[in-house]
Structures are given as C-alpha cells and as structure tokens.
Amino acid sequence: MKAIKKSAIATIINAALLSAAGTSVSSFAAEEETAKKNNQLEVIQVTARKRVENAQEVPVAVSALQGDNLDAYSSAGMDIRFMNAKIPSLSIESSFGRSFPRFYVRGLGNTDFDLNASQPVSLVVDEVVQENAILKGFPVFDVERVEVLRGPQGTLFGRNTPAGLVKFDSVKPSQEFDGYGAVSYGSRGAVDTEGAVGGALTDRLSARVSLLWQDKDDYIDNQAPNFEAKDQQGGYTEKAARIQFLYEGDDFSALLNYHTRDLDGSPIAFRANVIESGSNELVDNYEHDVVYQDAGARSTQQVESEGMSLRLEWDLENHTVTSISAWESAEIYSRGDIDGGYGAVFLPDYMGPGFIPFPSESADGIPEQDQITQELRLSSNFDGDLNYQVGVFYFDEELTIENFSYDTFSSPNAGALNGYVKQQQDTTAWAVFGSVDYVVSDDLKVTAGLRYSDDKKDFSADRTLSPVGGGALFIEQDVSDSHVSWDLSANYKVNEDVNWYSRVANTFRAPSLQGRILFGDEVTTADSETVTSFETGIKSDVLDGQGRVNATVFYYTMSDQQLTAVGGGANFNRLINADKTTGYGFELDTEWVLSDELNATFNLSYNKTELKDNDLAVAVCGQCTVTDPTFQVAGPFGPEARAILDGNSLPHAPEWISNFTLRYTKELEDGDFFANGDISYRSKINMFLYESVEFEGKPLTEVGLRAGYRWAEGDYEYEVAGFVRNLFDEQQAIGAIDFNNNTGIVNEERYVGAEFKVKFF
Known part of the structure; x- marks a missing residue:
C-alpha cells in the first residue's frame, strides 16, 4: 500500500463534491481485496450485537452478504430489491419501483403502500435507523457488508423490529489510500457508474468519497388509442454520494x-387486466415494453434525500463510550396511472x-420529512466473565404527506386535480436499554437484554378536496404506548467447530395511524403488536474449515398483529389488528470450498404463517375470483363482499425461499478468469390478506450469471465482466392493484450487460 499526499486527496474530495451536483460522475475507485484464494473459508465478522464478533459465535440467526456474491447480485444497476430471495427468509418488493421497498422476514412485513406505513423489519444503515420507507430505498454502493438479523431485535435496536432487521455497513475511511471505479452498460441503454476513493489527509484524519450515477432510457411505449407515444416510461436517472471523514486519536475517534x-x-x-381472469397467468398478448394508459404521459417519480451522522467513540480503561447523532430528510413525489x-x-x-x-390517476408526496436520532451507550471491556452494554436512545420525526387525486378526463385540462389530503405526523420515541454477557464456563455463554421503550404519535389529516363528493374533512388523532422488550440467549461450544445456540425474545411494533382519506372519511389506528419468538440452531465449521453449515428452527406467536386492508372494491386503506398470528419454520445457510478453484453456497428456508382470528374480515377485489369464505355487508354503493381471513397465510410470505451460488476461478496467463452463477427461488405468495385465484403469485425462479477476467x-487491478440477470426471462405478476381491475405489476425482464472495473492502492 502507498499513502496519498494530503494535497492530492483534498483535491479529489473537492472535485467529487462538485461533480456530485452534476449529471455525470467521473470516479476513482477501490476496494481492498480481503480474501486470498485458499482452501478454507474466511471468518465472517458481524456487528449484529453492536460489537464486532465472529458470526459463528453470535446467538442470533444472522446472514452476511459481502464480496463477490454482493458484487454479482448488484450488477445491472439494481436497487435494493436485488436482495430478494438471496438470504434465508428474506423477501423484498415494491409498488413504487426504485423507492419505497417493503421488507419481509419470516413472513412478517407490511403490504401498505401509504407513505406513513410502518414496517416490522427495520433498516439500519451505518448504525442509523431509517424509519420512513422512502429512506429505505437509498442506493447500495461502496458497501462493505450486508447483515440480515432474523427474529425480534428489540433489545439493542428498539422499536419496529419484531421480524428482524437489515443492516448495511459502508466502507469506512482509512489511513491507506485505495479506491475503485466501475462502469457498466446494459439492456435498454442502462448505464451504471460508481466509484470511491479514500486515504489519509493527515496522520490522524482520513476521508472517503463514494459516488454513484445510474441512467436508463425510457423504453416502454404507450399504445392506448389517442395516447400513443414512443418510449414514454421505464427510465430513470439516479445520483447519490457519500462523503466520510474519520479522525483517529489515541483513545478517541470521530466519524462524520x-x-x-x-x-x-x-x-x-x-x-390493467394483465392477469388472465380465472387464473394467475399473464395474458397471452403481454409485452414488457408496452402499456395502454390514458394518463401515462403524466407518470413521474422524483425522490430527494440527504442525511448526516456523527459517531464519537471514547476508549476508556475498561469501557467504551459511543455517541451516534444523526439527521435524515427525504422528499418524494410519485404520480401514476393507477388503473x-x-x-x-x-x-x-x-x-x-x-x-x-x-379511471384512477393519483399521486403521493412527502414535501417534508425530518428525522433526528441520538444514541448514547456504554460498553464494558473487562477481561473477566461479565461484560455489559447500557444505553439511551431518542427518536424524533416530523412528517408531512400529501395525497392527490386527478380527473383523467377533465376538460379542457386533462388530469386536473380533483382530490387533496394533507397528513401531518409528529413522532417522539425514547428508550433505555441494557445487555449483559456472562461466561458460565469455557463452553457456555449466556446473554440477557432488556429495553424500555416509550412511543407517541400526534397526527392530523386535512381533506380540502374530495374526488367522490365527500367534502372537506379534518381529523386529529394521537396514539401512544410503552413496552418492555427482552431477550435471553445462550451459546454452547459443543467442540472447536460446532456452536449450539438458543434464544427467546419479545418485542413490539409501536402503534400505527392510517389517514389516507381521499376515498374514505375515517382515520384508522392499529394497537401495538407484540411478538414472542423461540429459536435454536447449530453453527458449524466442517471439513477442516472448507465447509460451513448453519441451521435454525423457530416458532413465534404474535398478538394484535398490525395489518393493512389494502384496496378492496372501495379503494380505502384500513388498519386492523389480528387477534393472533403464528409462524414456524427452519433456515439452512451453508458455504463450501469445493476446491482451490470452486466455491459454493446453498441456502434454504421454510416459513409457515397463519392468521388466527375468527372475526377478522376485509373487503375484496372487484373483478377477481375470491377463494376465501365471504359474506355480504351494506356499502355506500350497494352490498359489498367481505372475506374471512382466519387460517390464511400472511401476504407476500412465501413458504419456501432458496438460493444457490457457484463461483469458479482459474489462473489464466497473468490474471484470473472467474465465473459466478446464482439461482434464487421463492414459492407462491398471496398478494393480499384474502386469497383469490388471480392474486396468488406464482413461484418465481431467477438465474444470474457473471463472468470475466x-x-x-x-498498483492497479483491472476487471472486465459480462453479466445477465433473470437469464431465462421469467416474467409474472409479483404485485397487484385490486380495487379496480386485475391490474398487475410484473418483475423485471432479462438484463444483459458488460462492466469494466479498476481498483487502485
């Protein structure tokens, strides 16, 4: 390694700051090679318990994604949904596209598309929780590691983690100069450019600048009569930047x-009507690059976000004090032809x-969102058998949401505004927490955690214009609750290569509000949901370090699960609580060194979820074939059907998820040839709380390949590669809109591209 002069890196940072505001990126790039070719698996370090530990010794069901597999999955300029079905029990979907991802772990998630929707899977990026769903869509680039923690994580990570959490850690600055730059070109004129550069500014201060620019041409033709247009939709331009400064003193560090x-x-x-009536097949004349929309010309989506965090850490004689102060802000406006x-x-x-x-043409927007978080914790570093962490956490969010409805056929101005609602929500939460680790013997370690959380939301919804003649309406509502989360776990070393762990945990999701009153006159609320989870598993290294097999079985019960009755014939979102939900299953996570040239991973999970509530019923679709028992109720436009949900599985909760990867590396001339292949599978899903023929998503298998030299x-390392995602171009409905017709959302088509990458040291 070689150090870069202060003046040189300062010049690079200044140039990068300027280019981040432009329309293109000229990047340097880098990523230090952390694993050399050998016949043993590398040790995976995780921070699942807010300290660096060997993943094999952590009593939590955790999977890490990094290195070559992370590079292969994220090829093709993919957004965060590339992780779907790549890790046991994890699925991700979105009805907004590249923003607003919805995460599901062990079957638990939230299908709600409202911008105020809470989720039971938390996203933590660089130790900062990303609460609003728009914040969760930040692009993935220059990332060191992704961790998925399955099961409740309420003790150390707090509110809204009953299902688990997804944790991203960016590459941090260091005193050693390194960087990388990559550019790829692919199907539909897509260009993906990213890079990073970092190194020492002084002997105490280092910096890293990471940049991303992605661009894809519009490619979807509109063939609706009288609205014909070429290349009207499907494209995007995405720009992102991350700038970090790290100061490292003798016993103090600061990361900005x-x-x-x-x-x-x-x-x-x-x-519209892309799903064949009476089946879950796409219609015969489906074409991925064609739509038939009378409001397609007005479809648009703009997202802007920014944030800053400051991590301060003091190393005392026997303790470490950590402070993390953070601010996040987001804005979005998304308008589409919903029917x-x-x-x-x-x-x-x-x-x-x-x-x-x-017709249905609507938009949702966040003109203002500000989130402030503060965490302060004290961790012991004793040489003895007992260690602990204690801390306090504060969360404050101010959120404004706008809902718009438009009259597609208004004359003389098509698409004129005919409905408007403004939602305002202020959330305040605080918590105190602690965790104790005790070494009972050389082979047995136990951990106990406790957290008290207090949560309050003040909400108002103001409708000044109704698309259905409902008139003006103003509603104020507030919800609050407190909860004591806890967990108890044990890790027993069976031998040098095998650890057996068990864990029981309890946590909650704070109360929710739903004020989307464009088409209804009621603000609905959901009480806190609570979950108690039991799991036990084995983490083992086998074949003298050439294999790794981790297996977990789990069972959980959830009381008052928060659900959203999305859509239905009345097109009104309503929050409800299910009396009881149960889930059980297993997870298998393996990794293998088959030879000096061949590595493989194989993951498998089974999740069985069931709603248990004899009185729970929701409105159903207007045009589909419902298979649940139904009954009739009086509605504003006549009798309406309600489906009984007792015994149903949760929506977007596949029973089976599986993933297989194979990596081949061969020395060739003065370099290495490599090839990565991966196959991911998820079984069928129900798209809504009720079950119907049309809205049962078919099993989905996607294959990816990446090969290069x-x-x-x-001091430079070069790489050229070709890649393909969704090799066999399998396309099917992965989401739907149920209030109007059998409107569907189809997964991405086959993507083919080539990439050039350079690393420098």
Whole structure:
C-alpha cells in the first residue's frame, strides 16, 4: 500500500463534491481485496450485537452478504430489491419501483403502500435507523457488508423490529489510500457508474468519497388509442454520494458521514387486466415494453434525500463510550396511472385493455420529512466473565404527506386535480436499554437484554378536496404506548467447530395511524403488536474449515398483529389488528470450498404463517375470483363482499425461499478468469390478506450469471465482466392493484450487460 499526499486527496474530495451536483460522475475507485484464494473459508465478522464478533459465535440467526456474491447480485444497476430471495427468509418488493421497498422476514412485513406505513423489519444503515420507507430505498454502493438479523431485535435496536432487521455497513475511511471505479452498460441503454476513493489527509484524519450515477432510457411505449407515444416510461436517472471523514486519536475517534440521493424517473408500470381472469397467468398478448394508459404521459417519480451522522467513540480503561447523532430528510413525489388502462365503462366503446370500471390517476408526496436520532451507550471491556452494554436512545420525526387525486378526463385540462389530503405526523420515541454477557464456563455463554421503550404519535389529516363528493374533512388523532422488550440467549461450544445456540425474545411494533382519506372519511389506528419468538440452531465449521453449515428452527406467536386492508372494491386503506398470528419454520445457510478453484453456497428456508382470528374480515377485489369464505355487508354503493381471513397465510410470505451460488476461478496467463452463477427461488405468495385465484403469485425462479477476467499491473487491478440477470426471462405478476381491475405489476425482464472495473492502492 502507498499513502496519498494530503494535497492530492483534498483535491479529489473537492472535485467529487462538485461533480456530485452534476449529471455525470467521473470516479476513482477501490476496494481492498480481503480474501486470498485458499482452501478454507474466511471468518465472517458481524456487528449484529453492536460489537464486532465472529458470526459463528453470535446467538442470533444472522446472514452476511459481502464480496463477490454482493458484487454479482448488484450488477445491472439494481436497487435494493436485488436482495430478494438471496438470504434465508428474506423477501423484498415494491409498488413504487426504485423507492419505497417493503421488507419481509419470516413472513412478517407490511403490504401498505401509504407513505406513513410502518414496517416490522427495520433498516439500519451505518448504525442509523431509517424509519420512513422512502429512506429505505437509498442506493447500495461502496458497501462493505450486508447483515440480515432474523427474529425480534428489540433489545439493542428498539422499536419496529419484531421480524428482524437489515443492516448495511459502508466502507469506512482509512489511513491507506485505495479506491475503485466501475462502469457498466446494459439492456435498454442502462448505464451504471460508481466509484470511491479514500486515504489519509493527515496522520490522524482520513476521508472517503463514494459516488454513484445510474441512467436508463425510457423504453416502454404507450399504445392506448389517442395516447400513443414512443418510449414514454421505464427510465430513470439516479445520483447519490457519500462523503466520510474519520479522525483517529489515541483513545478517541470521530466519524462524520454525509450522504445524498437524487432520483428522477418513472414509477413502476401498472398494467390493467394483465392477469388472465380465472387464473394467475399473464395474458397471452403481454409485452414488457408496452402499456395502454390514458394518463401515462403524466407518470413521474422524483425522490430527494440527504442525511448526516456523527459517531464519537471514547476508549476508556475498561469501557467504551459511543455517541451516534444523526439527521435524515427525504422528499418524494410519485404520480401514476393507477388503473393501468384507458377509458372507462361510462365512456361508450372506449376502454381497455379489458374492463375498466373507473379511471384512477393519483399521486403521493412527502414535501417534508425530518428525522433526528441520538444514541448514547456504554460498553464494558473487562477481561473477566461479565461484560455489559447500557444505553439511551431518542427518536424524533416530523412528517408531512400529501395525497392527490386527478380527473383523467377533465376538460379542457386533462388530469386536473380533483382530490387533496394533507397528513401531518409528529413522532417522539425514547428508550433505555441494557445487555449483559456472562461466561458460565469455557463452553457456555449466556446473554440477557432488556429495553424500555416509550412511543407517541400526534397526527392530523386535512381533506380540502374530495374526488367522490365527500367534502372537506379534518381529523386529529394521537396514539401512544410503552413496552418492555427482552431477550435471553445462550451459546454452547459443543467442540472447536460446532456452536449450539438458543434464544427467546419479545418485542413490539409501536402503534400505527392510517389517514389516507381521499376515498374514505375515517382515520384508522392499529394497537401495538407484540411478538414472542423461540429459536435454536447449530453453527458449524466442517471439513477442516472448507465447509460451513448453519441451521435454525423457530416458532413465534404474535398478538394484535398490525395489518393493512389494502384496496378492496372501495379503494380505502384500513388498519386492523389480528387477534393472533403464528409462524414456524427452519433456515439452512451453508458455504463450501469445493476446491482451490470452486466455491459454493446453498441456502434454504421454510416459513409457515397463519392468521388466527375468527372475526377478522376485509373487503375484496372487484373483478377477481375470491377463494376465501365471504359474506355480504351494506356499502355506500350497494352490498359489498367481505372475506374471512382466519387460517390464511400472511401476504407476500412465501413458504419456501432458496438460493444457490457457484463461483469458479482459474489462473489464466497473468490474471484470473472467474465465473459466478446464482439461482434464487421463492414459492407462491398471496398478494393480499384474502386469497383469490388471480392474486396468488406464482413461484418465481431467477438465474444470474457473471463472468470475466481480472489482472493486476503495479498498483492497479483491472476487471472486465459480462453479466445477465433473470437469464431465462421469467416474467409474472409479483404485485397487484385490486380495487379496480386485475391490474398487475410484473418483475423485471432479462438484463444483459458488460462492466469494466479498476481498483487502485
């Protein structure tokens, strides 16, 4: 390694700061090679318990994604959804496209598309919780490691983690100069450019600048009669940057992290009647690059976010004090043709494709969101058998949400505003927590944790314009609750290569509010949900370090689970609580060195979820074939069907998730040839709380390949590669809109591309 002069790196940082505001990125790049080719698996270090530990010795079901597999999965300029079905019990989907991802772990998640929706899976980026769903869509680049912690994580990580959490750790600055730059070109004119550079500014201060620029041409044609347009949707331009400064003293360190994002593009394409009535197949004439929309020209999505965190750490004689202060802010405006078609039944001889009961063109926006968090914790570093962590946490968020409805056929101005609601929510939460580790013997270690949380939300919804003649309406509501979360775990060393652990944990998700009153006159609330989870598993290194097998079985019960009755014929979101939900299953996570040239991983999970509530029923779709028992209730436009949910599985909760990867490396001339292949599978899903023929998502299998050549010259390492995602172009409905017609969302088509990458040291 060689150090870079202060003046040189300062010049690079200044240039990067300027270029981040432009429309393109000229990047340096780097990533230090952490694992050399050998016949043993490397030790995976994780921070699942807020300190660096060997993943094999942590009494938590945790999987890490890093290195070559992370590079292969994120090829093709993919957003955070590339992780879907790549890790046991984890699935991710979105009805917003590249923003607003929805995470599901062990079947627990939230299908709600409202911008105020809470989720039971938390996202933590660089030790800062990303509470609002828009914050969770930040692009993945220059990331050192991704960790997925399954099961309740309420003791150390707090509120809204009953299912688990996803944790991203960016590459940090260091005194050694390194960097990388990569550019790829692929299908539909997609360009993906990213890079990073870092090193010493002084002998105490280092910095790292990471940049991303992604661009894809519009490629979806609109073929609706009278609205024909070429290349109207499907494209985007995404820019992001992360700038970090690290000061390292003798017993004090400070890390400053600033990050920003700017997305300008199209929302995900809604496709009217794309699902064949009476089945869950796509219609025969489906084309991925064609839509039929009368409001397609007005579809747009803009997202801007930025944030800053300051991590201060003092190393005392027997303790470490850590302070993390953070601010996050986001704005979004997303507008789309929600019915996915053109015309309507009340327009003689003009509607399609298929039956369109009524037009729907709407938008959602966050003009202002500010989140402030503060964590202060004290960790002991004793040489003895007892160690502990104690801390306090504070969270404050001010959130403004706007809901818009538009009259697609207004004359003379098509798309005129005909509905508007403004939601305002202020959330305050605080907690005190502690965790104790005790070494009972050389083979047995136990951990106990406790956290008290207090949560309060003040909410108002103000409708000044109604699209259905409902008139003005103003509603104020507040919810609050407190909870004591706890966990108890034990790790027993069976021998030098095998650890057996058991864990029981309890936590909660804070109360929620739903004030999307464009089409209804009620603000609904959901009480806190609580979960108690039991799990036990084995973590083992086998074949003299050439294999790793981790297996877990689990069972959980959830009381008052928060659910969202999304859509239905009345197109109104309603929060409800299910009396009881149960889940059980197993997870298998393995890794293998098959030879000096061949590595493999194989993961498998089974999740069985079941709602248990005899009185729970929700509104159903207007055009689909419901298979649940139903009954009729009086509605504003006549009788409406309600489906009984007792015994149903949770939505977007596949029973089976599996992933297999194979990596081949071969020395060739003065470099290495490499090839990565991966296959991911998830079984069928229900898209909504009720079950129906059309909205049962088919099993999905996707295959990816990446192959190339890597060589080194002096202080530079070069790589050229070709890749393909969704090799067999398997396309099917992965989401839907149920209030109007069988409108569906289809997964991404096959993507083919090539990449050039350079690392320097």
